[in-house]
Amino acid sequence: MVMVRTEFYSPEKVNLFQDIFDSAWEQLVTSGSPLTQYVNAEATRTALARQIIAYGNSGMTPDEIRAEVLRTVQAKKKPNHDSWAFKSDGRGGGRHRPDGEQKV
Numbered sequence: 001m002v003m004v005r006t007e008f009y010s011p012e013k014v015n016l017f018q019d020i021f022d023s024a025w026e027q028l029v030t031s032g033s034p035l036t037q038y039v040n041a042e043a044t045r046t047a048l049a050r051q052i053i054a055y056g057n058s059g060m061t062p063d064e065i066r067a068e069v070l071r072t073v074q075a076k077k078k079p080n081h082d083s084w085a086f087k088s089d090g091r092g093g094g095r096h097r098p099d100g101e102q103k104v
Contacts, residue, residue: 009056016062017049017052021049024073027066027070035073035074047072048069051068051072051073
């Protein structure tokens with residue numbers, strides 16, 4: 001049996017996460033970061049969202065969460081870092097990670 005961990009957030013918390021995400025993304029865009037270029041944008045936005053959710057119950061302020069998320073995401077020196085890059089399987093099917101695992 002597979003156990004799935006599910007967390008629920010209030011609408012207020014979801015709105016807060018969205019505000020943090022929008023602010024972080026805008027900061028990356030205005031800085032001219034290559035992480036926001038078309039080939040990197042999806043992976044970067046996914047990484048931002050995952051990091052924001054990970055810090056969601058940390059007790060940090062929204063500004064602290066945004067700063068930490070940006071620090072973490074920008075620490076990736078190569079925009080197409082293997083842990084972020086997803087590519088098509090070439091058959092019109094699902095998208096796969098470079099290590100061969102299917103993206104869920």
